[in-house]
Amino acid sequence: MSQLAISFDDIIKAHERIAKVAHRTPVLTSGTADALTGAQVFFKCENFQRSGAFKFRGAYNAIAQFSAEQRARGVVTFSSGNHAQGIALSARMLGVKAVIVMPTDAPAIKVAATRGYGAEVVLYDRYTEDREAIGRQLAEQRGLTLIPPYDHPHVMAGQGTLVKELIEELGELDALLVPLGGGGLLSGCATAAKAMLPACQVFGVEPQAGNDGQQSFRTGQIVHIDTPDTIADGAQTQHLGNYTFPVIQQRVDDILTVDDGALIDAMKFFAGRMKILVEPTGCLGAAALFSRQIDLTGKKVGVVISGGNLDLMRFATLLQAAG
Ligand SMILES: *Cc1c(COP(=O)(O)O)cnc(C)c1O
Secondary structure (H helix, E strand, C coil): CCCCCCCHHHHHHHHHHHCCCCCCCCEECCHHHHHHHCCEEEEEEHHHCHHHECHHHHHHHHHCCCCHHHHHHCEEEECCCHHHHHHHHHHHHCCCCEEEEEECCCCHHHHHHHHHCCCEEEEECCCCCCHHHHHHHHHHHHCCEECCCCCCHHHHHHHHHHHHHHHHHHCCCCEEEEECCCCHHHHHHHHHHHHHCCCCEEEEEEEHHHCHHHHHHHHCCCCCCCCCCCCCHHHCCCCCCCCHHHHHHHHCCEEEEECHHHHHHHHHHHHHCCCCCCCHHHHHHHHHHHCCCCCCCCCEEEEEECECCCCHHHHHHHHHHHC
């Protein structure tokens, strides 16, 4: 059997690297959420992380390990937004130049925030151009180090630190629900969870319109799909990664899906009941629980709220469209 890309030890080391700079995000509870689900629910709120999403953890962990030469040349990445902001902020903190390849239709708030962190933004058309090819080309031409959004061991290990924090705080946990795009978050979280609590069940949750992760998990091969049509823009990935998939296969119990309507219901719940702003992708785990994709009655459940970067006008439009 070939070795998996990350171990729990990588997560412990990543946590030491980011401990002084990343926020130890709050764990929130809600009596209404418990009543609705019959479970004891603990929300790990990465919408309060630096740059507004968990992506800061993996990005910082990756750039912090650059050699002096890599630091001098700079970093490049492609991203639908939150990884871009995580890279841009981490690069600025570590004194490294950042170039970010972003889709022309990325939420304006994410493009603006990325530029605000001092990064150079290169735009591309997500429906006709290949972002990975553009990123690789920039890396080659300018001698930049490419840090992809999910398929990189340092990124995966960084993301797993949030579950290490959650379990250190709670002690026990029967199940964990984690949003799934390309699998950097899920592979890291599952690695931490299974190492600390072997009996804890770990579920990935992805948009129904883009269930490539579920198909891959069930068939045992990485399934590629067209860019899915969903409001969960952080999970519009076309396939899992060569590093993330084997980890997910081995350490994740199942992959669930939710539709956009369930995501909007969850966003409403978070804003209305818990007074927190969560972006559609950040709602995937909670939406699976609220819409009963899985019955966790009587269980102690951790739910990863992965991010809160959401343009307020877009939020209003989504709520209005849902009626
Ligand atoms: C990137 C992202 C995800 C998905 O993470 P992957 O590592 O690609 O699976 C989920 N939620 C938010 C808010 C994100 O930015």
